[in-house]
Amino acid sequence: MARAATTSDPFNAVAEPRRRQILTFLAGDERQVSEIVVAIGLDQPSVSKHLGVLRRVGLVRVRRNGRHRLYRTNAEAIRPMHEWTATFERFWRHQLDRVKERAERAQAGIGGSGQR
């Protein structure tokens, strides 16, 4: 089997760095495609294709205005990823505590466990 489609879910869509850039750029205000092209530094067709992927998974919303299309990040769609990563928060806090403890033991001259 090949890798899952970039349009299968937000996790796959944001795996591409350019798309993360675009989402950041579109987080605050609506922008037209030509502005995104300038900001990201990719050619227009590539930007449109990335926007297509982001739109299919609901990470951006579009609105037409004359010949322009105004895109904006749909932050709500990022929330599930935030929540998934949040489930690990208590674990990285624990890890930091263990590092701190180890440093304190070293300070006290007790010596390390030697676990590589």
Add this chain to the structure above:
Amino acid sequence: MARAATTSDPFNAVAEPRRRQILTFLAGDERQVSEIVVAIGLDQPSVSKHLGVLRRVGLVRVRRNGRHRLYRTNAEAIRPMHEWTATFERFWRHQLDRVKERAERAQAGIGGSGQR
């Protein structure tokens, strides 16, 4: 250009649902590969390959114990993703506020803006 390697960064590594499952499973305790195989329901070689990807991007740590290898999630490596998604938190709060406002206006019988 093809898609970036799954080993290029954590974002690409967690795009695969099975790898997210594995990270969740390994978040609390060390587990040996055979336990992961049972828990995830994939065959052993596939699990080993996923673990290899996760290891290369630093999302898991391994330790040998006799013939077993004990894997554990390295939560610290998930933190950058948590922080990236967190930059959108204020925007989804705004969105929720706007939805709420709209609902309140509708309740008051003022009517919507009609913006589709």
Add this chain to the structure above:
DNA sequence: TTGACATATTCCTATATAGGAATGTAATGT
């Protein structure tokens, strides 16, 4: 209608999988 502008879509190709099958390798018991 014709032209210009803004954006989307199609075609093409090199690349990177994900999983299945088969095999390689390290550690332990006898």
Add this chain to the structure above:
DNA sequence: ACATTACATTCCTATATAGGAATATGTCAA
């Protein structure tokens, strides 16, 4: 040494890009 257990790695194939080039579509202006 040999069988066994526990994993990792290699080989194979169908699939899905990402970007570049070219083209199509949609909108407004005269």
